[in-house]
Amino acid sequence: MNAQTSLIETDIERYLELHRNKSLLRFITCGSVDDGKSTLIGRLLYEAHALLDDQLGALDADSKRYGTQGDALDFALLVDGLSAEREQGITIDVAYRFFATERRKFIVADTPGHEQYTRNMITGASTADLAVILVDARKGLLTQTRRHSYLASLVGIRRVVLAINKLDLVDWSHGVFAGIEREYRDFAARLGIANIVAIPLSALHGDNMTAPSTNTPWYHGPNLLQHLEQVDIATPADHGPLRMPVQWVNRPDHAFRGFSGRLLGGRVRPGDAVRVLPSGRQSTVARIVTLDGDLDEAVNGQAVTLTLADEIDISRGDVICAAADPAGLADQFEAHLVWMAEQPLLPGRAYLVKLGATMLGASIGPPKYLVDVNTLDHLAAKTLQLNETGVVTLTLDRAVAFDPYAHNRDMGSFIVIDRLGNQTVGAGMLHFALRRSQNIHWQAVEVDKTARVRQNGHRPVVLWLTGLSGSGKSTIANIVERQLHALGARTYLLDGDNVRHGLSKDLGFTAADRVENIRRIGEVARLMVDAGLIVITAFISPFRSERLLARHMVDAGEFIEIFVDTPLAIVEQRDPKGLYKKARKGELKNFTGIDSPYEVPQAPELHIDTTSSDPETAATQIVEYLARHGVIRAPV
Amino acid sequence: MPDLTHLQRLEAESIDILREAVAESERPVMLYSIGKDSAVMLRLARKAFYPSRPPFPLLHVDTTWKFRAMYALRERMAQESGMQLLIHKNPEAERLGINPFTHGSATHTDLWKTQGLKQALDQYGFDLAFGGARRDEEKSRAKERVFSFRTAQHRWDPKNQRPELWRLYNARRNPGESIRVFPLSNWTELDIWQYIQQEDIPIVPLYFAAKRPIVERDGLLLMVDDERFPLRDGETPELRSVRFRTLGCYPLTGAVESLADTLPAIIQEMLLARTTERQGRLIDHDSSGSMEKKKTEGYF
Numbered sequence: 045m046n047a048q049t050s051l052i053e054t055d056i057e058r059y060l061e062l063h064r065n066k067s068l069l070r071f072i073t074c075g076s077v078d079d080g081k082s083t084l085i086g087r088l089l090y091e092a093h094a095l096l097d098d099q100l101g102a103l104d105a106d107s108k109r110y111g112t113q114g115d116a117l118d119f120a121l122l123v124d125g126l127s128a129e130r131e132q133g134i135t136i137d138v139a140y141r142f143f144a145t146e147r148r149k150f151i152v153a154d155t156p157g158h159e160q161y162t163r164n165m166i167t168g169a170s171t172a173d174l175a176v177i178l179v180d181a182r183k184g185l186l187t188q189t190r191r192h193s194y195l196a197s198l199v200g201i202r203r204v205v206l207a208i209n210k211l212d213l214v215d216w217s218h219g220v221f222a223g224i225e226r227e228y229r230d231f232a233a234r235l236g237i238a239n240i241v242a243i244p245l246s247a248l249h250g251d252n253m254t255a256p257s258t259n260t261p262w263y264h265g266p267n268l269l270q271h272l273e274q275v276d277i278a279t280p281a282d283h284g285p286l287r288m289p290v291q292w293v294n295r296p297d298h299a300f301r302g303f304s305g306r307l308l309g310g311r312v313r314p315g316d317a318v319r320v321l322p323s324g325r326q327s328t329v330a331r332i333v334t335l336d337g338d339l340d341e342a343v344n345g346q347a348v349t350l351t352l353a354d355e356i357d358i359s360r361g362d363v364i365c366a367a368a369d370p371a372g373l374a375d376q377f378e379a380h381l382v383w384m385a386e387q388p389l390l391p392g393r394a395y396l397v398k399l400g401a402t403m404l405g406a407s408i409g410p411p412k413y414l415v416d417v418n419t420l421d422h423l424a425a426k427t428l429q430l431n432e433t434g435v436v437t438l439t440l441d442r443a444v445a446f447d448p449y450a451h452n453r454d455m456g457s458f459i460v461i462d463r464l465g466n467q468t469v470g471a472g473m474l475h476f477a478l479r480r481s482q483n484i485h486w487q488a489v490e491v492d493k494t495a496r497v498r499q500n501g502h503r504p505v506v507l508w509l510t511g512l513s514g515s516g517k518s519t520i521a522n523i524v525e526r527q528l529h530a531l532g533a534r535t536y537l538l539d540g541d542n543v544r545h546g547l548s549k550d551l552g553f554t555a556a557d558r559v560e561n562i563r564r565i566g567e568v569a570r571l572m573v574d575a576g577l578i579v580i581t582a583f584i585s586p587f588r589s590e591r592l593l594a595r596h597m598v599d600a601g602e603f604i605e606i607f608v609d610t611p612l613a614i615v616e617q618r619d620p621k622g623l624y625k626k627a628r629k630g631e632l633k634n635f636t637g638i639d640s641p642y643e644v645p646q647a648p649e650l651h652i653d654t655t656s657s658d659p660e661t662a663a664t665q666i667v668e669y670l671a672r673h674g675v676i677r678a679p680v
Numbered sequence: 681m682p683d684l685t686h687l688q689r690l691e692a693e694s695i696d697i698l699r700e701a702v703a704e705s706e707r708p709v710m711l712y713s714i715g716k717d718s719a720v721m722l723r724l725a726r727k728a729f730y731p732s733r734p735p736f737p738l739l740h741v742d743t744t745w746k747f748r749a750m751y752a753l754r755e756r757m758a759q760e761s762g763m764q765l766l767i768h769k770n771p772e773a774e775r776l777g778i779n780p781f782t783h784g785s786a787t788h789t790d791l792w793k794t795q796g797l798k799q800a801l802d803q804y805g806f807d808l809a810f811g812g813a814r815r816d817e818e819k820s821r822a823k824e825r826v827f828s829f830r831t832a833q834h835r836w837d838p839k840n841q842r843p844e845l846w847r848l849y850n851a852r853r854n855p856g857e858s859i860r861v862f863p864l865s866n867w868t869e870l871d872i873w874q875y876i877q878q879e880d881i882p883i884v885p886l887y888f889a890a891k892r893p894i895v896e897r898d899g900l901l902l903m904v905d906d907e908r909f910p911l912r913d914g915e916t917p918e919l920r921s922v923r924f925r926t927l928g929c930y931p932l933t934g935a936v937e938s939l940a941d942t943l944p945a946i947i948q949e950m951l952l953a954r955t956t957e958r959q960g961r962l963i964d965h966d967s968s969g970s971m972e973k974k975k976t977e978g979y980f
Contacts, residue, residue, distance in 0.1 A: 056948040063874065068686040137841075139822040140815050142868045149686040151866055163843055170845040277683075291699040296732040304729070306696045306847075335730040345684055347695035349730070360703055384843050398848050401703070457846045466852040468842040 062146045072153040072168045074192035075178030080209050084247035091254040092143040138168040147273045162431040163384045165195050173277050174203040181214045184224050191417045197235035200453050206242040218262040243268055281452045282344045285369035286310035289400035290362045294349050302349040308454040311343045317367035321445035327352040361402030363445035371445040374477030379438045383428035385469035390556050392563040394593040399458040405441035449473035463589050496576030502533050502676045504573040507580045511608030512637050514615035516654050517582040523663035539582045553634045559590055566594035573598050586636045588643040607648040612637050694863040698728040701861045704851035705808035712738040714750040715927045716883050717812035723881050737764035743792035745929035747905050753884050768800035780931040798834045808859045816868045826865045832856035877943045886924045889938040893917035900934035
């Protein structure tokens with residue numbers, strides 16, 4: 045076959061020696077179904093001898109059955125994995141392929157070129173060092189070429205191969221090639237993509253794929269495989285300062301305490317001074333421990349266990365940094381966010397964010413703008429839908445160590461996780477910390493919550509009544525307030541009437557508006573709790589996440605969730621305001637229980653079954669609960 | 681700067697995955713099938729947590745039809761690693777005496793392996809299981825996530841997998857749901873062999889060529905590993921120099937004729953033979969797209 049094969053035959057030891065010191069390049073291929081992307085990957089695998097006889101056999105059979113190349117091999121079929129997709133004739137997810145030469149092992153992320161699949165492209169690109177962007181020579185730069193280039197630059201890919209394919213169909217025209225290349229360079233300059241190599245190709249026939257083609261005597265650059273083998277793969281983080289998020293505290297016995305993690309930046313040697321974030325404590329590295337013995341040095345990308353000279357408290361998620369150049373520390377950021385779920389972003393909702401080895405509570409503000417990935421225009425938006433991308437403010441529930449994404453991809457990237465379904469719903473890149481939050485220092489006030497508690501003679505709490513419309517929340521809340529007032533407690537009742545007509549009169553009843561409404565109520569309740577009041581709220585508050593958000597706004601023990609439980613059949617029968625009837629007729633949209641879900645509390649402090657007790661009894665139950673838990677003095 | 685080699689990078693990535701998975705689960709377990717991929721995965725686990733022992737047990741879902749040499753290595757590796765070894769045999773398959781000869785490979789595999797695995801995971805309440813699968817093994821694996829989410833019924837839904845970005849793995853799940861984690865996702869067969877050589881990892885001797893008692897049946901060279909092998913009329917085991925490219929249940933695993941009795945010779949043969957390793961196993965040939973079907977049903 046070729047030199048590699050003959051070396052395998054004649055001197056396997058030498059072959060293995062050559063393959064021992066390969067480096068690793070990860071790249072993505074972007075283009076549409078018609079640009080010949082799958083053919084290009086299939087051809088690379090074929091030429092690099094990554095295909096085995098039985099795969100070739102299956103390919104031969106598949107080519108005859110599904111292929112589009114007559115009796116010739118249809119390389120595209122190699123890369124289309126799942127049978128459902130094969131039937132549709134499209135690739136719909138990210139697939140990873142592997143091949144190797146004696147210089148490099150390659151991991152190819154094959155990402156689809158369809159309009160709706162920004163999500164997959166971002167996923168594939170997030171781990172790639174380089175992007176191969178395919179252009180059909182007959183069509184030139186298309187909207188999707190710009191989209192793919194923008195998304196590649198968004199995730200920090202700075203090396204692009206512009207694969208101008210199907211040049212055989214334009215008579216190997218140098219003019220066509222040069223025109224497309226020039227146009228692309230102008231466009232890519234705007235995106236900050238500096239390293240571009242344009243290659244004239246016919247993936248179908250193999251021209252310039254792994255050897256110079258005689259059809260393009262005017263082209264003097266590298267062929268595709270040659271370029272992939274030679275391109276420099278160093279990242280900014282390799283030369284940056286030490287960063288090692290602690291994944292696992294390693295304590296086999298009392299004598300050993302190590303910190304296991306993978307270097308995400310720089311290098312480390314025993315004796316190096318380090319600073320641990322967020323605590324800011326300093327120490328020096330004592331040992332770099334591995335099963336193969338202690339190391340003199342570890343470099344970016346290596347997984348090791350460090351021990352330090354001093355006993356300092358470090359837990360999972362902390363980041364060990366170079367003392368002279370530590371990471372930033374902040375809890376509020378400007379970030380670029382790509383939304384990946386069917387359910388749109390709900391600004392203000394309590395999400396989880398994973399950053400490094402840390403899981404944090406987070407909320408995301410409404411987008412400052414979203415980016416039209418086709419035109420790069422900035423557009424106004426209230427939320428982000430699936431496959432949309434925009435700039436947002438990210439607020440975390442505590443400060444974390446980070447670097448801007450542009451400096452260090454792994455220290456500046458995060459994923460957003462839905463608290464209930466646990467789906468990964470978004471992916472983001474940190475631009476910079478917002479100083480705003482750090483500059484607002486709380487006024488140190490002498491009359492504080494403790495002082496107010498002393499004067500009021502009771503503790504402040506939020507009584508959060510939740511339940512379906514018509515379950516009796518307001519009725520019960522009113523009686524509770526009357527009883528507490530009679531006992532001398534300072535109270536305030538927040539309900540639909542006094543909130544919806546004022547504070548939240550700009551909000552409707554969509555899921556996003558409900559979230560914002562509850563956030564406002566939570567904030568008001570928090571201020572009132574700080575003022576020493578017993579706050580009673582009576583809102584449907586159908587979503588667990590928002591109730592959780594409101595709960596976390598006040599101190600532990602200050603939030604008392606009361607589930608006013610009336611089955612839908614009964615509230616619908618009662619229907620005091622005729623709302624259920626309207627909703628059933630479709631005249632009222634987003635009505636909880638009908639076409640909008642009610643998420644039942646899983647562990648409310650109090651559960652009131654209204655089918656077995658009247659409102660007076662229910663209110664008394666609540667007041668007794670407060671007495672029992674020392675919020676108020678027991679009624680005499 | 682001295683660039684890391686591809687094996688160093690793969691090793692670091694796998695260690696990263698192992699640590700992250702352990703840190704984010706309550707009851708992790710490592711599926712240990714005794715083959716070469718399991719051997720590499722076990723070595724990586726020991727590296728990931730050293731000087732601690734890997735903080736999870738090994739689980740072997742036993743079909744009772746593995747090669748004897750595999751059982752021998754299993755005991756040895758459990759002892760060397762100091763890890764707890766759990767062995768699960770599906771009691772129903774045991775009671776029915778399920779075997780590949782009378783019940784066929786599909787039933788045998790389903791009851792012993794697929795059902796057995798689900799039983800074991802449920803019985804011990806494991807919420808995360810490491811498996812040695814690689815993306816280069818089979819087409820449907822190429823799109824598998826490193827952290828692969830399974831429903832409470834252990835089902836894999838290829839349309840509903842979580843996007844995986846950077847090095848940020850999402851291992852969150854609700855009670856009853858579980859995650860399968862594949863630390864070797866980005867390794868190829870050649871990488872595995874190179875690593876075994878570099879690290880001098882013990883593997884089952886059946887991978888090396890030796891004279892073994894063989895009968896030829898349905899185009900496969902089957903080894904008569906014990907007296908349970910029912911010989912058909914006219915079949916006499918003859919000693920032939922063979923080795924195995926992949927190890928499963930001995931009546932379902934075909935040998936290849938070979939003289940390769942060293943690692944370089946095996947690698948040489950692998951590279952020249954150019955036949956992917958699962959082809960020696962009967963189970964992938966049951967029907968087209970069969971691996972994909974098995975996976976949605978809960979097979980590893």
